[in-house]
Amino acid sequence: MVVLEVSGYQAFVEAVENHKGKTIFAYFTGSKDKNGVSWCQDCVQAEPIVRAELDKMPEGAIFIYCQAGARPEWKNVTNKFRTELKLTGVPTLMKYGTTQKLVEGQLFSPELVQMLFAED
Secondary structure: OEEEEEEOHHHHHHHHHOOOOOOEEEEEEOOEOOOOOEOOHHHHHHHHHHHHOHHHOOOOOEEEEEEOOOHHHHHOOOOHHHHOOOOOOOOEEEEOOOOOEEEHHHHHOHHHHHHHHHOO
């Protein structure tokens, strides 16, 4: 399993390009401050749940942890995460290139996270 941590839309696109042809799971979160705490309370609550289930990912899968920006940046309707990836909220966990995703409170359920990682 490969875990990549990136910040911003361009870094995310580059990470995806570098792993073309592989199964990619992307986790989008509000950016963290200098103390490592996100402005997004749902993100703070969901992160340990998602990380605890990473061992359920298929063999050879890539996990991209992406900080999607500070709150004003995220709330901007022209934010590329919103316009290009059609994200509606953070946190979001998606199987890249598919319609499969979990958003906000759905990520508080280890069972739902496991199902997303396990689905073909």
